Amino acid sequence: MTGSMLDWCFKKSIWVYHVNAGSCNGCDIEVLDVLTPFYDCERFGIKLVHTPRHADALLVAGPVTRKVRERLMRVYEAVPDPKLVIGIGSCTSGGGIWHDSYATLGGLANVLPVNMFIPGCPPRPEAILYGVAQALGMVPKTVKSQTYKEV
Amino acid sequence: MDFHSILSAIFACLIFPGFLFTAIGGLFLIWVDRKLTALLQSRKGPPWYQPFADIGKLLSKRMLIPGGNRNLTFIIAPMIALAGSMLTATIIFRTIMNPEVSFVGDVLVLIYLASLPPIALILGGSASRSPFGAIGAGREMNMILAYEIGFLLAIFTVLAKVHSIRLGDVLLYQSLHGPVLFSISGVLAFSVALLCIQAKLGFIPFDIGEAETELIGGPLAEYSGAGLALYKISGAMSFFSLPSLLILLFIGPIGPSALSWLGFFMKLSLVLVVIVVIKSTHARLRIDQALKLFWTRLALIAALGAGLALLGW
Numbered sequence: 321m322t323g324s325m326l327d328w329c330f331k332k333s334i335w336v337y338h339v340n341a342g343s344c345n346g347c348d349i350e351v352l353d354v355l356t357p358f359y360d361c362e363r364f365g366i367k368l369v370h371t372p373r374h375a376d377a378l379l380v381a382g383p384v385t386r387k388v389r390e391r392l393m394r395v396y397e398a399v400p401d402p403k404l405v406i407g408i409g410s411c412t413s414g415g416g417i418w419h420d421s422y423a424t425l426g427g428l429a430n431v432l433p434v435n436m437f438i439p440g441c442p443p444r445p446e447a448i449l450y451g452v453a454q455a456l457g458m459v460p461k462t463v464k465s466q467t468y469k470e471v
Numbered sequence: 472m473d474f475h476s477i478l479s480a481i482f483a484c485l486i487f488p489g490f491l492f493t494a495i496g497g498l499f500l501i502w503v504d505r506k507l508t509a510l511l512q513s514r515k516g517p518p519w520y521q522p523f524a525d526i527g528k529l530l531s532k533r534m535l536i537p538g539g540n541r542n543l544t545f546i547i548a549p550m551i552a553l554a555g556s557m558l559t560a561t562i563i564f565r566t567i568m569n570p571e572v573s574f575v576g577d578v579l580v581l582i583y584l585a586s587l588p589p590i591a592l593i594l595g596g597s598a599s600r601s602p603f604g605a606i607g608a609g610r611e612m613n614m615i616l617a618y619e620i621g622f623l624l625a626i627f628t629v630l631a632k633v634h635s636i637r638l639g640d641v642l643l644y645q646s647l648h649g650p651v652l653f654s655i656s657g658v659l660a661f662s663v664a665l666l667c668i669q670a671k672l673g674f675i676p677f678d679i680g681e682a683e684t685e686l687i688g689g690p691l692a693e694y695s696g697a698g699l700a701l702y703k704i705s706g707a708m709s710f711f712s713l714p715s716l717l718i719l720l721f722i723g724p725i726g727p728s729a730l731s732w733l734g735f736f737m738k739l740s741l742v743l744v745v746i747v748v749i750k751s752t753h754a755r756l757r758i759d760q761a762l763k764l765f766w767t768r769l770a771l772i773a774a775l776g777a778g779l780a781l782l783g784w
Contacts, residue, residue, distance in 0.1 A: 329527030332520070360514040362505070365521055370687035371603075373535060373695040376528070400533040400695040 330376065330402065331456045333365040337375035337399070341392050342424060343382030346442040347409040351379055353445040361449060364458070372398040377452075383411035383424040384431050396432055405434045406455060408448060410441040488564030490557045490708075497707030498522040500743065504710070507744070508751045522707065526700050534696035537600045548595030549694070549701035555587025556705045560712040562638070567715065567725050567735070570639035578626060578636050585671070585713070588705050589615050592680065595698075596690025607689020610758055611680035614670060617765035618677070622667040624773035628660035629720045631780040638719065645723030652721045655784050659776030661721045663769050668713050669746055670765070673706070676753040679761055714742045 338351055354361050355368055369375050372395050384392060396405070407428040410416040415426035428434050438451035453459045483489055501522040509516025536542055562581055566573045589611055596608035629651055630636055633644045641651075651657040670677035681689045688694075691702060718738045719725065725735050756764070 326527055326531035329524045329531060332524035333528040357512050357514040360509070360516075362509065362517050363515045365517060365524060370683050371692050373693055374688070374691075374699065376532070398535070400535050402532065 331458070333367075334376050334404070334452070334456065335367045335369045335374055336377045336379050336406075337369055337372050337395070338379045339381070339392060339395055341380050341382040341388045341412075341428070342385035343409065343411060347381035347411075350442045350445055350448060351381070351408065354448050359445050359449060361452075364449075364453065366452065373400065375399050375403070377404040377406055378432075379406050379408055380412055380428055380432075381408045383415045383418045383421075383426065384428055385424050389425060389431055392431060404436070404455060405432050406436045406438065406452065407434050408438050409443060410439055413437045413439045416441065483565060484557060484561050488568065489561040490553075493557070493560040493564065493708045493711050494704050497709070497711035498526065498704070500711050501707045503740075503743065504747050504750075507747045511748070511751045522703075526703060529700035529703065530697055532696040534698050535693075537693055539600050542598075544594055544598035545693075546698070548591045548598065549698045549705070551594065552588040552591035552705040553701050553708075555584055555591065556708040556712065559584045559587075559716075560708050563712050563716050563719060566638040566642065567719055570642040573637050573639035576636050577638050578630065581638070581716070582623065582626065585709075585716075586615065586619070588709060589671070589673075589680075591705075592690045592702070595694065595702075596692075599690065599693035601693045603686050603688070603692040604690050607680050607682070607686050607692070610682075610686075611690065613758055613762060614677065614680055617762050618667045618670040621663045621765055621769045621773045622671070624770065624777050625660040625664035625667065626720065628656050628773070628776045628780040631777065632656065641720060642723050642725060646726065650722050650724070656776040656779035657721060659772050659779070661717070663773040663776070664717060664721070665742070665745065666769060667765075668717055669749060670761075671713060672709055672746070674746065674750045676749070676756045677761055678755060679758050682755060714739055714746065717742055 338348070340348055353359060354366075361367075372378075376399075378396065378399060380392070382388070396403075405428070407413060411418065412428040412434075415421075415424060418424045419426050425431055428437075436451055436455040438448055440447055443451070450459065454461060485491065499519070499522070502517065502519050505521065506516040536545060559581060562573075562577055562584070566577070593608045593611050593615075596604035596611065598604075629641060632651055632654070633641050635641070635644075645651060652661050666677075673681055680686075681691060686692070691699060694702065718735065722738050722742075725731055
């Protein structure tokens, strides 16, 4: 009973901290668009906070360069449990056009456990809101989840 | 003191009109504040349960504690803030509901208790071992020195008109002679006290200590989970009780009849609207600008009001 109530609270109040892990600024600008009065993410309880200590979700953009890896790990550790990691843009999904570059680690999944990828270069603000809503279970999933077993 | 009176005192502190009542009312008023800000910015705004969901979520999260040897202060500081706002709310709302129960000198006790939450913020910020916390605590200290002068002079104006240091007498005086606000000294003191309340609540243009965009929350920067939740609840309680104090001191009387209660809530919403409009239409002042404002202009206005009150205006 208490557990389900706290779960509900978590879903209704997500405070996000935005991390740039070598992004080209395209995704960052789209994240800023989500916070403008036109899209108004506060009606879903989503709020941008300025320190990882207050955050529930990390919005990471960029292919994760070698230099930023250490800092990204430290930001991840500074977020108190329970936490979500949401990767924004093609670069976090698989490195994007830098997938074979020596300077990047080729995507966020190589560094942190990721809950949700929102692909797009950059993803539209609607797509970001829709992705976060799906990660929280506010919108029904359109594609069935598939699991594979190694043979 | 017998067992029954101790029990009723504990009930008054923890449930009604102390902690539980004020916390729920204050969180609801925080929603009103956020919704009103959203409407002023032509947004839709959060649903009514948003502050409660925020608090529930913060309480369910882990509290990270910075390393070092001042952990005890770091953990206790939010509790001091909560205790301060709880006792402030108890005294204010008990007096509003029944002016007879207030004791001689409760205004002085109230002044001390109302300054506990900012002091707890300074303690927590200093113990957080973060440069943001240290700078925020220093600025918060400056702000206390700035706004307390105007606040004390404004309260002195009321006490000089009433000739008593009992909150109950302020209400009785107003039921005989009309609101304190309807006089020249009352208007001057009320306008100064309103801005001081704004600074006490840590709202824009005086949110210099917390300054989210430059100090990432100042003293709150290192707090997470339950500690942050306690500070948020304490702030919400102050957001309910301090405007009520303003109404008690200046825009009385508050009688026992239903019509008078309706009037109290209308006055409360009017004061809150003024506070929220100031908050959402202004930019943050620098610390030196705020000090200059409080120490010269507002202190002069408040001193003028106090002088006029002593002359009987």
